[in-house]
Every structure is written in structure tokens, then in C-alpha cells.
Amino acid sequence: MAVFLLKRLTLQIIKTENNYIRRCFSKHMVQKTAPALSSSLAASAPRLASLIPAKCFSTVEDTQDDRKKKTNDRTLTNTGRKIHARIIRVFDEKGNDLGNMHRADVIRLMDERDLRLVQRNSNAEPPEYQLMTGMQIHQERLRLREQEKAKPKAGPTVRKELTFSSNIGQHDLETKSKQIQQWIEKKYQVQITIKKAKYADNPENKTEEIFHQILQTMPGVATFLSRPQAVKGGTALTCILRHLSKKEEKAHADSQAQKTDPLNKENGNGRESDVVHP
Structure with missing residues (x-):
């Protein structure tokens, strides 16, 4: 009887060990095959081709572009x-x-x-x-x-600014006039602001005369872009000078030639210039 029980216990232990080994082995196989299966599925899945913009081929457009280049060359x-x-x-x-x-x-x-x-x-x-x-x-x-x-190079107009007092000395005024003329000859616009001296009894027309005095140093070169006007509550006057256009330069030259020609002067053929004179 004891031998029978021992034999049955031995068979039960062997059966249990086999089931445990089978479960471990199957779990290990599932873990190994799962990544491979997922990678194979990912590889087999179709990928959408990325859309790359491309210029349509057209011989008509190319021919027209070439013709424009030849025309503009x-x-x-x-x-x-x-x-x-x-x-x-x-x-x-x-x-x-x-x-x-x-x-x-x-x-x-x-x-x-x-x-x-x-x-x-x-x-x-x-x-x-x-x-x-x-x-x-x-x-x-x-x-x-x-x-x-x-040809003049296209670009933004450069504007220079200059500010000084109305009681400026004659020597300093001549120096500033030369600087303004250099800027004008470079086709710059020049904004001039003259402040009225605090303790000087200078009327407004006296300050305005300084602008005309500066402009008279550049005959046939510069003219007013904006005439003198009061700013800062009337404590200063400002104006903008610019270079003459080609048409204005020609008109000024013609008017000067007619003034010096005695025949035209006698016949009264002189005509006024289009330039804005000070």
C-alpha cells in the first residue's frame, strides 16, 4: 500500500513539473515572437509617399521666358x-x-x-x-x-538735417552753406531748422531771409521742397531744400542764356523759368 502511494506521488510531481516547464517555455516564445511580428507588420504596412512640389514642364512658358530675357538684354x-x-x-x-x-x-x-x-x-x-x-x-x-x-541708382531719398540759431555769425553761416551745397550736389534733401535767439530782437522775416541767403549760394542747383514755416510754437522756422530736376536745370540754363543774350532781350523773347526762385 505504501509503495502504491509513493508511486502515485512521484507521477503527480512529474506531471506538475512538466506543466510548469511548458508554461515558462510558451511565455518565453510569445515574448520573442511578439517584437518580430510587430516589426514585420510595420514593414508590410504601405507608406504614403511624401508630396514634393515640382514645377510643371511647359515648353511654352520656357520659350516666353527666354524671349523676355532676350528682349530685356x-x-x-x-x-x-x-x-x-x-x-x-x-x-x-x-x-x-x-x-x-x-x-x-x-x-x-x-x-x-x-x-x-x-x-x-x-x-x-x-x-x-x-x-x-x-x-x-x-x-x-x-x-x-x-x-x-x-543711370541714377534707385533707392530711398536721403535727408540730412541741420539746426542752428538765428544769431549765427556770417563766417559760420558760410561754412554751413558749403556743407548744405555738398549734400545737395549728392542729391540729398536738406532740412534746415533755424531757432530764434532768446534775447535777440529778430523779426520772423529776418530769420526767413537766412534761408534765402543760403539758397542764393546755390543758383541753378537747389530749390525749396517746402518753403520756410513756423514750428515748435513759433520759436523756430524750418524748410527743406532739394536738388533741381533735369527739366528745372534746363529751364534755369535757358533763362540765364536769354538774360545774357542782348538780341533776345531787345526782342522780348525771354520766358520765365519753371524753377521755384527764392
């Missing part, structure tokens, strides 16, 4: 034998109009006279070209370059 370029239009209008090296010509005839004329072909106006119908020598092209490029340099 002021540099002279020898087109050589690449004449796109079949019929073009041709000018010779002296500027004479040769009329409309076939491009084959133009190429033959270039070879005969050893000339270059330069496009003058691509927007004309038919396009306009000119025959030029190499020296003419070089000189014209230099002229256009100098013309480009002479």
Missing part, C-alpha cells in the same frame, strides 16, 4: 548664322534700311562684306537685324555700359 550679341526667322528686316553697317531679306541672302551678304549680324528688335514683324563690324559692336557695347553706369 541690352548687350549686343552676334547672332552669327542662327537666324530663326525666314524673312528679316536688315539695316547695313551705316544704318541704311535694306528692307526685308531672306536669311540665306543675309548670310551670303555677311560673308561677302565680312560683317556680323546683331538683333535690333525681336518684337518687330519681321524681326529687325543690323549688319555691323566687330569694331562697331565693341564701341556700341562700351557706349551702353557707360550709359548704364550714368
Whole structure:
């Protein structure tokens, strides 16, 4: 009887150990396979392609852009034998109009006279070209370059400010007038403020005369942008000077020439200038 009980107890212990081992093994297998399964699912999931903005391809737009660049380009370029239009209008090296010509005839004329072909106006119908020598092209490029340099650079107008008292000495006033003239010649605007001296008995028109005195040192160069006016409760006067425009400079020069021409003066042909005089 004791042997039977011992045998049954042994079998029960073996069965329990096997169940415990199986549970541990299955738990270990689940932990190992779970990350692999999740990574495989993530890898198999489709990804949305990122949208990248791209410029639409269009030969029409590109052609129009190239045409605008050629139209706006002021540099002279020898087109050589690449004449796109079949019929073009041709000018010779002296500027004479040769009329409309076939491009084959133009190429033959270039070879005969050893000339270059330069496009003058691509927007004309038919396009306009000119025959030029190499020296003419070089000189014209230099002229256009100098013309480009002479153009005024666009930018904000610079304004200088100057303040002094109405009882300023003559020497100091001349010094300040020279400084103002230097600014005006650089196309600056100059705002001048003159404070009335506290213990000086200077009437307002006396202070205003100082502005005109300064302006008279720059004849044909400067004029009023804003005339003298009272500020700070009447304790000061201010005005703004500017450089003359091209039209005003010409009008001033014409008026001075007419004043010095005795014939025009006798005939009464003088006319007033558009410049605002002090």
C-alpha cells in the first residue's frame, strides 16, 4: 500500500513539473515572437509617399521666358548664322534700311562684306537685324555700359538735417552753406531748422531771409521742397531744400542764356523759368 502511494506521488510531481516547464517555455516564445511580428507588420504596412512640389514642364512658358530675357538684354550679341526667322528686316553697317531679306541672302551678304549680324528688335514683324563690324559692336557695347553706369541708382531719398540759431555769425553761416551745397550736389534733401535767439530782437522775416541767403549760394542747383514755416510754437522756422530736376536745370540754363543774350532781350523773347526762385 505504501509503495502504491509513493508511486502515485512521484507521477503527480512529474506531471506538475512538466506543466510548469511548458508554461515558462510558451511565455518565453510569445515574448520573442511578439517584437518580430510587430516589426514585420510595420514593414508590410504601405507608406504614403511624401508630396514634393515640382514645377510643371511647359515648353511654352520656357520659350516666353527666354524671349523676355532676350528682349530685356541690352548687350549686343552676334547672332552669327542662327537666324530663326525666314524673312528679316536688315539695316547695313551705316544704318541704311535694306528692307526685308531672306536669311540665306543675309548670310551670303555677311560673308561677302565680312560683317556680323546683331538683333535690333525681336518684337518687330519681321524681326529687325543690323549688319555691323566687330569694331562697331565693341564701341556700341562700351557706349551702353557707360550709359548704364550714368543711370541714377534707385533707392530711398536721403535727408540730412541741420539746426542752428538765428544769431549765427556770417563766417559760420558760410561754412554751413558749403556743407548744405555738398549734400545737395549728392542729391540729398536738406532740412534746415533755424531757432530764434532768446534775447535777440529778430523779426520772423529776418530769420526767413537766412534761408534765402543760403539758397542764393546755390543758383541753378537747389530749390525749396517746402518753403520756410513756423514750428515748435513759433520759436523756430524750418524748410527743406532739394536738388533741381533735369527739366528745372534746363529751364534755369535757358533763362540765364536769354538774360545774357542782348538780341533776345531787345526782342522780348525771354520766358520765365519753371524753377521755384527764392
